[in-house]
Amino acid sequence: MRIGLRLLLGFFLILGLALFVVLSVFVQEVKPGTRQAMEDSLVDAAYTLARIAAPDMKAGIIATGGFAQALSDLSEVNPQASIWGFRKERIDYRITVTDAQGMVRFDTRPEAIGQDFSRWNDVSRALRGEYGARSSPANPYAPDTATVMHVAAPIRDGDRIIGALSVSRPNDRLEPYIERSQQRILRWSWALLGLSLAIGLLFSWWIAHSLSRLRGYANAVARGDRVAMPVLGRLSGSTEFSELAQSLEQMRLRLEDKAYVESYVHTLTHELKSPLAAIRGAAELLQEDLPPDDRRRFAGHIHRQAERLRLLVDKLLELAHIEQMRGLAARETVDLSALTRELLQRMEPGLRIKALRVHDDLGQAVQVQGDAFLIGQGLQNLLDNAMDFSPPGGQIWLRLHRDGEYVEWSVRDEGPGIPDYALDRIFERFYSLPRGEGQDKGSGLGLCLVREVCDLHGGQLVIGNAIPPPGCEARWRLPI
Structure with a gap:
């Protein structure tokens, strides 16, 4: 398998896996997140309305008082609102008030008045002063039907709980928004995947093409062919591929420049040969019977040439050490x-x-x-x-x-x-x-x-x- 295809498959596999994980988590969180937001709004509404209903509940006129009269035609209200392209033409809230025993005393849908709601989790917990909420089928006798979310808040007379107010809303009212969000997420995800695939194709082609040209150049140099350094084009710019091509070219020039190597070796040999010859000549003369002045002169000559050799070696070692440093x-x-x-x-x-x-x-x-x-x-x-x-x-x-x-x-x-x-x-x-x-x-x-x-x-x-x-x-x- 060619390197370009391997790069593309690896890139696409990593991208696809990452996108799948992120998309799965994101889509799975849309519905719970939306319902949590709805529950939060129901909590606010329940506790606000419980404070408003408290005076009528204390006076025993919760079914006929001002609170009941204000909400009596709630189901007939038409907001005429347009939310994210969806028309809203009715109020979906249902408000139920129970007394301290859990008996329904007021309901915006009168069919529940007089029923015992104390068994429901939202009412029973609210009557104990706890946070009460539940999500249950709209029809208790048909569990497969749409569900309704209920949130209850206690109605207080000072420190005493005298009732509970429940606000409920059908969960299926959120489905259009959830479905549209999921569709948009999926649509943009596919677009992102397609764009990433195109970028991956271009990136893989660029790497494979650059490597292919460099490989061909290296093979030609290995065969001894005289070839020019490949020009990788504007896309490569001053990237590592261009630098690698320049390094290969410099290496080729150094390897082919035999005259430079021969000159270096010849000069070094000459620099060492000259003082060594002078030392050898002076040493041979010192073996003869010479006047003291001549012996001192030749001995000093040997000393100077030996010092010259020492300095040459020291300089070479210093230069070699510095040239090997990368920083x-x-x-x-x-x-x-x-x-x-x-x-x-x-x-x-x-x-x-x-x-x-x-x-x-x-x-x-x-x-x-x-x-x-x-x-x-x-x-x-x-x-x-x-x-x-x-x-x-x-x-x-x-x-x-x-x-x-x-x-x-x-x-x-x-x-x-x-x-x-x-x-x-x-x-x-x-x-x-x-x-x-x-x-x-x-x-x-x-x-x-x-x-x-x-x-x-x-x-x-x-x-x-x-x-x-x-x-x-x-x-x-x-x-x-």
């Missing part, structure tokens, strides 16, 4: 001004050796949220580059200021700047420019590390030649 585990407040000055203190010996002057325009307590250690690593690499490429006796300018929702940290030196041919390659691994007379070549990993740290913090890194020349300027923008 910052925790953020803290980082004072860029204080952190930069702390790094400058560590660099003071190197600055003194080259007689470099640092112009501090860092301000006070400029803060961002991030990883203090990683930001420090990034700043340290940028400061090291500025110091290494600066000529002896040169100047370095440091500036820190807020720019909208960002803080911009910048460093500028008076070095030779970046050659035009190298501007597009400064972030490549192991790509390094000559640093100055008497200095070893760098690892070519420092700016890669800075860029990775910048991306983790959602920042922006721009490095280029200073304007006006000479020199190079690095600007690092971090969100506040």
Whole structure:
């Protein structure tokens, strides 16, 4: 079974089951809910009329008094009302008054006068001061006939109950309203089900179509065919399918870009081979009988090359660790001004050796949220580059200021700047420019590390030649 059909069936099954449960519960609740609403209105009417009938009941004129006269022609009243499309042309209430023994003393339908109603649940409970209600057949001798709801309220003389007043209404008067409600619920439910089915069809087709195109693209790549990345259309937008297609395309480009892999391996091998060859040559010379000065010179050469190897390995480990991070585990407040000055203190010996002057325009307590250690690593690499490429006796300018929702940290030196041919390659691994007379070549990993740290913090890194020349300027923008 194809995935589109499985998705559609699963969607329709879940929707149909949910709709069936909701619809069943809703329809089943319509009739009880309507009757409960009617019972509530009967309670109000019964207790209101019981208060009105109380004076005539105390005076013993409940059958002939004002209460009886006001209700004598109740069955003949025509309200001429239109309720939800249904005409109402008579009053459906029946009002019965019994004395304290349950004998009927007044009835809007006189046939019950003189009968004993004390056995009925509504009257007997009302005479005991309790809430009394019942629903019973309109004809006690024909249980299958329509039912009538009765609600009784006690008639009081102070604290003494002297009678009960019952208000009753046939339940079948509610059937037109209940039936119309159920029909409308069912009609809208079928419409909703049809609309949901159409949406499900469209949604399933879209997923199946997108997956089918991605599968075809992946199969073509697996066969070694050179195919273009599938365009999933406007409906896909920037959804996960488009992102998956782009990821597959990037993976294909990386897998096919053998020249890049070969260049990476070749450069790494060269970077390791050069210091190892220098160490090996100096070690072989030290095995010979040399003057003390030459021995010290070659030993120092071995030490410098070993330090270069150590720095290269350390940088590789740092870069690998940062590249594997998918985000910052925790953020803290980082004072860029204080952190930069702390790094400058560590660099003071190197600055003194080259007689470099640092112009501090860092301000006070400029803060961002991030990883203090990683930001420090990034700043340290940028400061090291500025110091290494600066000529002896040169100047370095440091500036820190807020720019909208960002803080911009910048460093500028008076070095030779970046050659035009190298501007597009400064972030490549192991790509390094000559640093100055008497200095070893760098690892070519420092700016890669800075860029990775910048991306983790959602920042922006721009490095280029200073304007006006000479020199190079690095600007690092971090969100506040």
